[in-house]
Amino acid sequence: MGSSLATTFCGIELEHPVVNGSGTLDALVAGTLGASAFVTKTVTLRPRAGNPPQRIAETPAGMVNSIGLANPGLDRFCDDHLPRLADLGVPLIVSVGGWSREEYATAVARVGAQPAVAAIELNVSCPNVDTGCISIGTDAAETRALLERCRAETSVPLLAKLTPSVADLPAIGLAAAEGGADGLVLINTVRGMAIDRTTLRPLLGGGGGGLSGPAVKPVALHAVYHARAVTGLPIIGLGGIQSAQDCIEFAAAGASVVALGTALFRDPHLLRRVVEELPRLLGDRGVSTFDDIVGAAHLGLPHPILEVDG
Amino acid sequence: MPPASRVLAVDRVEAVGGYTLLVLRRSGADAGVPGQFFMLQARPQPAGAYLPRPLSAAWADEREIAFLLDVRGPGTAALAGCREVTVTGPLGRGFPAITGPAILVGGGIGAAILPWLVRTLAPPVTTLLGFRGEAQAVCAALVDPSATVVLEPTLVTEPLARLLPAEATVIACGPDPMLRAVAALCAEHGTPCLLAMEAAMACGFGACYGCAVELDGEWKRLCIEGPVVEGSRILAGRGSG
Numbered sequence: 001m002g003s004s005l006a007t008t009f010c011g012i013e014l015e016h017p018v019v020n021g022s023g024t025l026d027a028l029v030a031g032t033l034g035a036s037a038f039v040t041k042t043v044t045l046r047p048r049a050g051n052p053p054q055r056i057a058e059t060p061a062g063m064v065n066s067i068g069l070a071n072p073g074l075d076r077f078c079d080d081h082l083p084r085l086a087d088l089g090v091p092l093i094v095s096v097g098g099w100s101r102e103e104y105a106t107a108v109a110r111v112g113a114q115p116a117v118a119a120i121e122l123n124v125s126c127p128n129v130d131t132g133c134i135s136i137g138t139d140a141a142e143t144r145a146l147l148e149r150c151r152a153e154t155s156v157p158l159l160a161k162l163t164p165s166v167a168d169l170p171a172i173g174l175a176a177a178e179g180g181a182d183g184l185v186l187i188n189t190v191r192g193m194a195i196d197r198t199t200l201r202p203l204l205g206g207g208g209g210g211l212s213g214p215a216v217k218p219v220a221l222h223a224v225y226h227a228r229a230v231t232g233l234p235i236i237g238l239g240g241i242q243s244a245q246d247c248i249e250f251a252a253a254g255a256s257v258v259a260l261g262t263a264l265f266r267d268p269h270l271l272r273r274v275v276e277e278l279p280r281l282l283g284d285r286g287v288s289t290f291d292d293i294v295g296a297a298h299l300g301l302p303h304p305i306l307e308v309d310g
Numbered sequence: 311m312p313p314a315s316r317v318l319a320v321d322r323v324e325a326v327g328g329y330t331l332l333v334l335r336r337s338g339a340d341a342g343v344p345g346q347f348f349m350l351q352a353r354p355q356p357a358g359a360y361l362p363r364p365l366s367a368a369w370a371d372e373r374e375i376a377f378l379l380d381v382r383g384p385g386t387a388a389l390a391g392c393r394e395v396t397v398t399g400p401l402g403r404g405f406p407a408i409t410g411p412a413i414l415v416g417g418g419i420g421a422a423i424l425p426w427l428v429r430t431l432a433p434p435v436t437t438l439l440g441f442r443g444e445a446q447a448v449c450a451a452l453v454d455p456s457a458t459v460v461l462e463p464t465l466v467t468e469p470l471a472r473l474l475p476a477e478a479t480v481i482a483c484g485p486d487p488m489l490r491a492v493a494a495l496c497a498e499h500g501t502p503c504l505l506a507m508e509a510a511m512a513c514g515f516g517a518c519y520g521c522a523v524e525l526d527g528e529w530k531r532l533c534i535e536g537p538v539v540e541g542s543r544i545l546a547g548r549g550s551g
Contacts, residue, residue, distance in 0.1 A: 030516060033312055063360060265517060268312045268517075
């Protein structure tokens with residue numbers, strides 16, 4: 001691993017800047033796939049079975065999912081999963097979700113007290129549950145209040161994972177920052193749905209769902225770019241990334257760390273290949289570290305970094 | 311640990327009545343056991359088919375690994391027309407070692423996984439296959455030349471019901487309503503029953519949680535629990551699915 005990729009995110013030392021998106025990898029089944037930190041599937045206070053099938057629908061450039069936060073619940077996660085995840089040998093970022101400020105606070109206090117946990121992601125953006133979660137992340141005042149409440153429970157870095165399905169995402173990001181967020185995770189899936197071509201009924205068991213894959217990359221880049229400009233917070237950028245070049249573009253928009261999600265479903269070996277390819281792309285641009293690219297799109301044009309390609 | 315991925319060359323593609331047989335050169339790839347599955351994607355990636363397709367092998371030998379396709383959309387059409395395929399797997403739980411007589415029940419493209427299983431079973435094996443039409447029924451010869459074949463509107467559970475009770479293991483693959491009917495018949499007669507199930511899947515290795523099926527009364531990931539499961543597991547807690 002070239003040292004050009006080593007980075008620090010919210011105080012967490014990472015071997016390289018590529019991780020997985022929440023809910024896109026079960027590391028207890030498949031390992032980390034080369035991710036420098038493991039982001040867990042969102043855990044809630046009580047176990048959740050998830051939404052009825054059909055849960056996924058393919059789209060021309062990605063997929064719509066309606067999983068519905070299926071998870072073992074906080075107790076089993078902390079008692080059974082977390083000790084095994086701690087053996088993975090990479091920092092753990094635990095994603096938590098809930099239906100009220102107090103539910104999040106309870107989960108944050110419990111998870112934050114576990115020595116193995118490097119950071120906590122507050123999922124306020126899941127499109128697949130009727131209430132809670134995304135209804136917080138679509139409201140700036142609710143988001144600020146949630147962060148303030150959770151901030152009081154832990155000193156572990158708190159990351160707010162936001163939905164792009166809002167009118168003014170940077171304003172939500174700013175509210176999270178004001179409430180005490182240490183970083184942002186952008187973006188969760190984009191609200192969407194699929195219609196069964198035969199029955200003309202909603203295809204997904206949950207009715208609607210969340211769109212991911214290459215289709216959402218421009219949406220994600222826009223979110224990262226503007227949230228970075230407004231908040232200045234460190235950002236984990238994700239949404240349709242499927243190459244090292246995509247990682248470079250997200251970094252330029254303002255992501256300090258990037259995550260692969262849907263692309264891992266179709267190629268579990270992609271993350272390692274991306275990490276292997278990144279140093280060459282950096283070298284081609286005449287920069288020595290990934291960190292040097294972060295925020296490049298915010299600098300005035302022309303910029304030395306951008307002139308390398310002629 | 312991460313599943314293996316290999317790019318395998320297409321050896322040949324043959325029409326089998328209404329279905330298509332895709333034969334890949336195995337090139338030393340792990341073929342797993344009958345009933346396990348692979349995620350297959352044509353190379354280069356076809357337009358309009360972002361995700362790989364979960365398929366169990368029709369058979370595998372030293373030289374080749376074959377898949378029987380029901381070409382219905384851009385993903386399967388691309389597989390039927392490409393020269394290389396990315397194959398990830400083997401994945402999931404296949405058939406356990408089966409001793410004693412077996413009754414195989416296939417519905418439609420569910421028959422696709424049976425040829426390999428038939429080759430591994432000691433006689434006596436009784437094969438019952440149901441199809442929607444003559445074109446689909448052509449594939450019966452690949453499974454078992456002595457199979458009993460019925461066409462819609464006759465259901466394959468009708469000849470099965472006449473064989474039960476039996477001192478045999480019933481093994482079924484086909485559409486969900488057929489599997490439920492087979493599991494219920496076997497439960498009624500106390501006959502051991504194994505089902506090879508199917509679900510829409512994005513990853514095949516436990517990451518996406520997309521392939522939920524109702525097992526033991528709960529939504530569970532088919533790629534982890536199956537695709538081969540005991541029939542009693544889909545009968546538990548029925549009603550929410």
